[in-house]
Amino acid sequence: MKEKCDYSLKNGVVLQFFGTSEVYTNVNLTNEVSEKYLKQFPAAAETLFVDTPVDLEGRLIKHGEKQKEETVALNENLVQELAEKLAGDVTKKSLKEEYKEYEIDGKKVTARLLDAHIKAADELNLSKGGK
Numbered sequence: 001m002k003e004k005c006d007y008s009l010k011n012g013v014v015l016q017f018f019g020t021s022e023v024y025t026n027v028n029l030t031n032e033v034s035e036k037y038l039k040q041f042p043a044a045a046e047t048l049f050v051d052t053p054v055d056l057e058g059r060l061i062k063h064g065e066k067q068k069e070e071t072v073a074l075n076e077n078l079v080q081e082l083a084e085k086l087a088g089d090v091t092k093k094s095l096k097e098e099y100k101e102y103e104i105d106g107k108k109v110t111a112r113l114l115d116a117h118i119k120a121a122d123e124l125n126l127s128k129g130g131k
Contacts, residue, residue, distance in 0.1 A: 007034035008051035015048070035059055074120050075104050082121035092118055 008026055009015065015024040015037050024033050034052075038045055039060055045052050053059060082095060095118055102109050109117070 003030065005029050005034065006031050006051075006053040007049055009048060010050045013048045031059075074117055078102070078104065078117050079120045079124060082118055083124045086118075086121055087125055092122075 005026075007029060009024075009029060013025075015029070015033070016022065017037070017040075024037075034049070038049075038052075038056070042060075045056060078099075082099075085095060086092070096111070096114060099109065099114055100111070102114070104113075
């Protein structure tokens with residue numbers, strides 16, 4: 001008998017991991033497969049799944065793993081600078097291009113780190129009642 005799965009896919013959704021021939025539907029979906037998929041594609045929780053457990057975030061940080069976003073140290077000066085530019089009708093895409101060679105403490109920022117700063121700047125503007 002199949003173990004009860006805490007996840008449920010939307011009607012017609014099929015999960016498949018790149019490079020494999022295995023496909024998963026609600027018939028053969030397991031907690032392990034769902035969590036592996038959601039670790040790779042977190043946005044899929046909203047777009048592909050109709051039911052996820054209440055403690056989804058905790059399940060995805062199993063065995064002492066840290067979420068990558070939690071390990072990112074943000075430079076407050078850069079966040080403030082980006083927030084000001086975003087408030088002045090500069091696009092996120094143009095900021096990524098402009099700051100792709102930016103350095104913090106002598107190290108070039110990675111695309112992921114720059115994205116985290118832009119996200120923080122956007123949230124700062126929203127918290128101030130901006131756009």
